Amino acid sequence: MTIDYRRGRDDDAEGLITLIEKCYAGYEGCVLDVDNEEPQLRHIKTYFEGLGGEFWVAEKEGNVVGCIGYKPVEGGVEIKHLYVDGDIRRQGLGTTLCDLVEEAAVKRKCEKIVLWTDTRFHEAHSLYERRGFVGKTETRELHDLSKSVEYYYEKTLP
Template identity: 60%
Template sequence: MTQITYRFAKDSDADGLIALVAQCYAEYEGCILDVDGEEPQYRSIASFFADKGGLFWVAEQGGKIVGSVGFASKKETAELKHLYVDSNVRRQGLASSLCQLVEDAVHERGLPTLYLWTDTRFENAHRLYEKRGFVGGAVTRTLSDLSQSVEYYYEKALRPS
């Protein structure tokens, strides 16, 4: 099996990133990916996250994007966004490695808290976040999107500098 490599995303990664997210959404009944209407950031992911004070990474295997994650920052917090892993490479530590990239970058910026919102249907993700020390899963928000998403809030206090 070809090695997985990590790199900062480029805006030109749009097609591969959209394919990854579409694959992940397809695993859940009722999850609809509407890039142009609801998730236009996927078309220029690096620029989008740079504008949000953050960074975005992709994981590649054999030239294919098999994982993604990013963060946006403001004031004293950062938000983890768009953690997706191709179903063919799950359970190998890829999601945890992607989370670590974000945690390290946020910590280097001196931000004490990392938070995220995750769809209530993404139970495997909830287990990963909890294993990594995120606390939450009780507070929810409802989105007015095509997927009729309800999301859980999680946060993690990062180690002090």
């Protein structure tokens, strides 16, 4: 399986929306409302550049099969929008995508990487914990259509 990793572009919108809808379909009650809750998906490169962050996509045969971004936060960076197509999970995509953010954080001399993840995304929690993130002690409610409750995770960098 050949996967190409590249910087996200604004014209990735359709592929990103398709990927995230497919990911959400695997979890009861998850709804993607792009226009009201995630409008940045329509202009992902511009959005992350405006935050001072970066965004990457993973492509297989021209289709977006994974993505990740980060934005600066006090003392570090926050992972945003880590998604991997369910048909090809557990093949290293999530690890490679996380590596991109971790490498960027080290270059920026960050002290930590943080993230919030839906309590339903058990596979993602396992990935983060294998990578040295500590969490599940703090939660927040988003009051969105999916009625999301998220766990906080943090990893201290050397």
